[in-house]
Amino acid sequence: MDKEQNNEIGSLANVRHVVLVLSGKGGVGKSTITTGLALALRQAGNKVGILDVDLCGPSIPRMLSVGRPDVHLCDAGWVPVYTDAQKSLALMSIGFLLDDPDKAVVWRGPKKTALISQFVSDVAWEELDVLLVDTPPGTSDEHLAVLENLKKHRVDGAVLVTTPQAVSTGDVRREITFCKKTGVPILGIIENMSGFVCPHCSECSNIFSKGGGEELAKLTGSVFLGCVPLDPQLSSSMEEGKDFMELFSNSATSTAIGGISQTLLQRLQTT
Amino acid sequence: MADVPDNAPEHCPGTTSEKAGTSASCQGCPNQSLCASGATKTPDPAIAEIGEKLSSVKHKILVLSGKGGVGKSTFSAHLAHALASDSTKEVALLDIDICGPSLPRILGVEGEQVHQSGSGWSPVYVEDNLSVMSIGFLLSSPDDAVIWRGPKKNGMIKQFLRDVDWGELDYLIVDTPPGTSDEHLSIVQYLSSTHVDGAVIITTPQEVSLQDVRKEIGFCRMVKLPIIGVVENMSGFVCPKCKNTSEIFPPTTGGAEKMCQDFNLTLLGKVPLDPRIGQSCDEGKSFLSEVPDSPAADVYRTIVHSIQEYCSKRVTGDQDTC
Numbered sequence: 201m202d203k204e205q206n207n208e209i210g211s212l213a214n215v216r217h218v219v220l221v222l223s224g225k226g227g228v229g230k231s232t233i234t235t236g237l238a239l240a241l242r243q244a245g246n247k248v249g250i251l252d253v254d255l256c257g258p259s260i261p262r263m264l265s266v267g268r269p270d271v272h273l274c275d276a277g278w279v280p281v282y283t284d285a286q287k288s289l290a291l292m293s294i295g296f297l298l299d300d301p302d303k304a305v306v307w308r309g310p311k312k313t314a315l316i317s318q319f320v321s322d323v324a325w326e327e328l329d330v331l332l333v334d335t336p337p338g339t340s341d342e343h344l345a346v347l348e349n350l351k352k353h354r355v356d357g358a359v360l361v362t363t364p365q366a367v368s369t370g371d372v373r374r375e376i377t378f379c380k381k382t383g384v385p386i387l388g389i390i391e392n393m394s395g396f397v398c399p400h401c402s403e404c405s406n407i408f409s410k411g412g413g414e415e416l417a418k419l420t421g422s423v424f425l426g427c428v429p430l431d432p433q434l435s436s437s438m439e440e441g442k443d444f445m446e447l448f449s450n451s452a453t454s455t456a457i458g459g460i461s462q463t464l465l466q467r468l469q470t471t
Numbered sequence: 472m473a474d475v476p477d478n479a480p481e482h483c484p485g486t487t488s489e490k491a492g493t494s495a496s497c498q499g500c501p502n503q504s505l506c507a508s509g510a511t512k513t514p515d516p517a518i519a520e521i522g523e524k525l526s527s528v529k530h531k532i533l534v535l536s537g538k539g540g541v542g543k544s545t546f547s548a549h550l551a552h553a554l555a556s557d558s559t560k561e562v563a564l565l566d567i568d569i570c571g572p573s574l575p576r577i578l579g580v581e582g583e584q585v586h587q588s589g590s591g592w593s594p595v596y597v598e599d600n601l602s603v604m605s606i607g608f609l610l611s612s613p614d615d616a617v618i619w620r621g622p623k624k625n626g627m628i629k630q631f632l633r634d635v636d637w638g639e640l641d642y643l644i645v646d647t648p649p650g651t652s653d654e655h656l657s658i659v660q661y662l663s664s665t666h667v668d669g670a671v672i673i674t675t676p677q678e679v680s681l682q683d684v685r686k687e688i689g690f691c692r693m694v695k696l697p698i699i700g701v702v703e704n705m706s707g708f709v710c711p712k713c714k715n716t717s718e719i720f721p722p723t724t725g726g727a728e729k730m731c732q733d734f735n736l737t738l739l740g741k742v743p744l745d746p747r748i749g750q751s752c753d754e755g756k757s758f759l760s761e762v763p764d765s766p767a768a769d770v771y772r773t774i775v776h777s778i779q780e781y782c783s784k785r786v787t788g789d790q791d792t793c
Contacts, residue, residue, distance in 0.1 A: 224571050224616075226539010226649040231679070256650035257537055257683035304537070304651040304686035306693065309621025312652070314481045337539040337649055338570035339618045366753040367544070370613060371571040377616035401713035407746045409753060432719050439678050439723045 212353040214327040217468045220358040224371030226337035228363045229392040231259040232438050234334040239445040240461035242288050246329035249290040254336040255305050255312055258295030265441020271296045276324035292323045309341035316345040339378040347382055356468055357385035363393045364412035376420050387467050388425035389417045396430040426460040486511035521632045522664030528640040530782045533670040537683030539649035541675045542704040544573040545752055547646035552757040553775040555601040560641040566605035568648035569624045570617050575607035579755020591636040604635050621653035628657045651690040659694045668782050669697035675705045676722035681730055699781050700737035703727035708744040740774040743767050
């Protein structure tokens with residue numbers, strides 16, 4: 201018992217808020233939104249951490265252009281990688297622990313559960329205002345493992361990411377049930393890839409339809425946190441690992457992400 | 472392939488391994504005596520049953536991608552529609568995305584029920600010659616979440632292959648979830664006694680997607696699954712008003728084209744982003760019959776044609792070797 205408590209002090213005791221980023225659907229932009237929110241929260245003066253538990257496809261290291269650093273072990277556990285000298289944005293990705301980044305991780309559930317359980321409780325986070333946990337798509341082994349282990353400390357709640365189409369909101373509805381069944385409060389829903397403004401003629405096309413996220417929020421009685429448009433500058437910044445929030449601070453997209461991060465922060469502080 | 476039960480200790484050597492039941496980590500495992508008896512090292516009898524069951528299926532195609540949301544289900548559905556447009560062909564779709572089944576909606580059969588008959592579960596028919604099976608048909612409400620760990624998902628996939636009354640088929644298309652995990656290992660394992668034509672790999676142009684897809688290619692090579700080719704989806708967007716093309720998901724590292732060169736794979740085609748594709752999927756209609764004269768529909772048809780050709784070659788090739 202004592203030992204377990206010590207362990208927690210080492211890992212999550214100095215973390216104020218823990219937020220899961222979830223989506224039943226793949227490729228809706230969980231990692232992009234996680235990175236965007238982290239950059240926005242940092243810009244607003246918070247200390248932010250990202251925990252990337254997507255074993256089969258960790259994307260965050262690339263989005264923050266940290267590549268494949270050597271991670272070090274200290275007494276309290278794995279030392280996260282800092283993206284800046286001020287240590288305002290820390291990242292720990294399960295990808296860092298794999299031998300060969302190009303090799304597929306072909307593991308069945310129990311093996312993933314074992315690694316994730318260890319991983320979640322063994323990161324030596326310093327003081328953080330918000331820890332964002334980026335997850336793989338679905339409602340399976342990884343999610344249960346993450347929750348079981350984070351719950352020993354605390355989980356403030358989950359942010360659900362969807363794209364506007366019914367095909368995507370349909371999967372996110374199932375994720376909402378997952379949250380209810382596992383007792384995770386839903387902090388809100390974000391609609392990503394919502395409309396595309398043609399850079400040539402400014403015509404807005406709803407490539408993946410429009411309004412599905414907001415509708416879903418209404419239907420399920422959840423808070424709608426906002427829309428993030430499709431923006432080639434956002435995708436290229438993520439591809440190249442550049443700080444989109446700083447580079448395009450005046451764009452509609454960065455304003456949207458900034459707004460969502462503020463609403464989220466308020467939700468965290470009041471609940 | 473190592474099989475590790477849910478209740479096994481962390482360093483389980485796998486129930487089919489040489490050391491099963493005898494390694495140090497087996498001490499205290501509830502399965503130890505069963506593993507030590509050797510019973511777990513014999514192949515799963517279901518594999519032979521599945522082989523028998525699917526012997527009436529001419530071609531089997533897997534649709535894969537390491538990345539989620541790149542359009543696997545959209546592609547699977549349209550491949551099926553296109554193949555079934557020849558009314559002499561029997562086509563079936565199997566959705567093994569247990570946690571996020573999208574095919575029922577994309578095919579416009581959401582809310583349908585699966586019926587039990589003497590010869591097994593009857594799949595749901597979209598057209599006379601196009602049937603589909605998905606866990607979506609077994610859920611009671613659209614809010615139902617399937618919160619299952621690996622072994623339970625594998626059991627479901629086994630049932631889909633063994634207990635569904637597929638009948639005589641020309642094509643069975645298997646739509647998969649993202650990643651390289653339980654579902655993927657299981658489908659390959661369960662189909663190991665049958666002949667699989669190969670996999671179609673779907674990607675989007677960005678590196679963030681390609682880096683996951685490369686892993687999937689590694690997976691295919693590891694399990695010796697032939698790759699029919701790669702489809703680049705969401706490749707450029709033509710503004711309906713000014714007709715200018717925007718790269719919404721920019722191919723910063725050369726896109727699927729470069730990846731295909733690197734891995735010596737066939738690029739089957741690049742499907743442009745078209746809002747009407749997503750719309751057709753939401754409405755459960757076939758984009759190919761809704762907007763047949765669009766550039767995207769043209770690309771789809773070319774891709775389907777290449778796949779048909781690949782499959783017909785495989786048949787003659789097999790007869791030579793068998």
